[in-house]
Amino acid sequence: MLRENYATWQCGKHELSLARPRIMGILDVTPGSALGGGETYDPDKAVKRGLELLDEGADIIDVDGGTTPSGEDPLSPDAEAARVVPVVRALVAAGAIVSINTRHASVAKMCVRLGASIINDVTGFTDPDMVQVVSETDCGCVIMHWEHKGLGTHVSRRVVQLDDSRPTRSQPQRALSSQHRFTLPDEASIMRQVMGFLGDQARTLMRAGVNHDRICIDPGPGFDKFPDEDVVIQRATRSMVSMGYPLLCSVSRKGFVGAVSGVQDDADRDPGTYGICISSVANGARILRVHDVAGAAQAINSYWAVSHKDSRQGFVSLGSNVGDRIKYLTRAVQLIDDIPLTCVVSVSHAYETEPAYGIATPVANAVAEIRTELHPLVLMDHLLAVEDALDRTRNPEEAGHGPRTIDCDLAYVEGEQHAGSKLTLPHPRLGERDYVLVPMEDLMHDPVRFLKHAGVDVVDSEQRVGHVTADLGEILWE
Known part of the structure; x- marks a missing residue:
């Protein structure tokens, strides 16, 4: 539109x-x-x-x-x-x-x-x-x-x-x-x-x-x-x-x-x-x-x-390293699709990825492509509510890198840039995360080219963190 x-x-x-x-x-x-x-x-x-x-x-x-x-x-x-x-x-x-x-x-x-x-x-x-x-x-x-x-x-x-x-x-x-x-x-x-x-x-x-x-x-x-x-x-x-x-x-x-x-x-x-x-x-x-x-x-x-009708493309990075990880990813996608003025367009496969940023165990990651008419900060509040609904616990001493049932990172929203402790767009580490870039290949032909055109610096594969180690299959959320 x-x-x-x-x-x-x-x-x-x-x-x-x-x-x-x-x-x-x-x-x-x-x-x-x-x-x-x-x-x-x-x-x-x-x-x-x-x-x-x-x-x-x-x-x-x-x-x-x-x-x-x-x-x-x-x-x-x-x-x-x-x-x-x-x-x-x-x-x-x-x-x-x-x-x-x-x-x-x-x-x-x-x-x-x-x-x-x-x-x-x-x-x-x-x-x-x-x-x-x-x-x-x-x-x-x-x-x-x-x-x-x-x-x-x-x-x-x-x-x-x-x-x-x-x-x-x-x-x-x-x-x-x-x-x-x-x-x-x-x-x-x-x-x-x-x-x-x-x-x-x-x-x-x-x-x-x-x-x-x-x-x-x-x-x-x-x-x-x-x-x-x-x-x-x-x-x-x-x-x-x-x-x-x-x-x-x-x-x-x-x-x-x-x-x-x-x-x-x-x-x-x-x-x-x-x-x-x-x-x-x-x-x-x-x-x-x-x-x-x-x-x-x-x-x-x-x-x-x-x-105003103002629908924008966005990508949400999802991760889980606690309990039934695929179940948590699936339920998170369903809850995101229920957010007002927002819908899930498609979801990547789930992937096993190496621990990164101090996380102790392997993580199941996926990326959801969305369309939304909400302001990014308003959308971020809804994503935090999804985490709460899935019983995520946050330990201030672990600086967000501890075990989590679900993590919902708003990585990119079309035409948006923002700085702040609550939300930074595009995500400041988007271009170094293998566990985001590889799942995005399921959603578009060339995510590296797409992100570079959007002003995101993308590093070479060997320099990335959280490398993908296995394909865990399709997320059946609909």
Whole structure:
């Protein structure tokens, strides 16, 4: 079945599929934040939180160390770098797709050298030095609209401005007018400015040598904009998507979310944020920048699952070295086939394999090919439930390598890459496991070629672990 969207966002070595919405988790280490405030700043806490965001469902971690409270000067490049560099370095080492949120070209250049894949520039690459940085790298670029002024004096009435969760310079004041009786200002004049700026800056980057597929645009809600203007801009999401660049929805806890939901405290605006994010996704936005990753992931994944046909190919590696091993493999396949929005397409033979990774006894292994419409992290939860149903016991001292009735490893899902302690895709050891690669030969003509095309490094047979020693026959699961 053809999927609706084959677009990708090229971010350094990462090609991020936009066939489904992606979540950019905000890792705020600014002086006014919970992680970055106080006299002492502990980057280790920030790294820990970043890793938690990955397990909660973030596809990208946006590290922000430079924004300061309203009315204060921005941090110097050196002060900002001291905050973000150790965090970026650690998250990149963990395999995360990292975005650096900065207006300083020197900080951006430093972080990209450390492995950051995206530069998120709140000034929209109006600094020639920042343009030069991206022209010399292959990172993704987020162009945000912020022209440091109001969008005009055309609003028909004064609005109540609630405090924004990410303060900028003072909001502009406009004269009252009694000549118009419209609830919102005219869309045309606002969108000419926003879309004009975003288009101009995108062309500036492309003239500097940045490929089109590296560019993402963000209308910059809350940055020198009144709530009425932000609503107008959000309603024009489909028009911005038509510009041909991935669109970032960055409304999380912003002042206009409070204005339309009636919630004063920015920390309580997450439900309102989910609603606006769903509206944006429905109109074509594919990247969502949010504070509450777990809540947003639950809302967006649920919306996507019931509103879009999005079936993907995947492979689950199965292993058992306790009791009736074939029975456990067979029952695991049956339970996987019962997972909602998931079906088993085919199953390899069961194979006897050499012990690997500290396992003491030979293992019976197989691979199941599946189709699923679930988010990979949601699917992983179901696979863990299959293990629980088959009475797998886990000894923390054996680091997952002890005896098990069943082991269900989600090894690959079409178009997906993810990092985290809960799930890494493709599986980081997929290319060295003979007990996965040989069973996959039952399911496709050339799994090595298939995996290499998907970006998986596959080692030669003699260098692999868990070599297959015997064919145990067909798994009769249907």
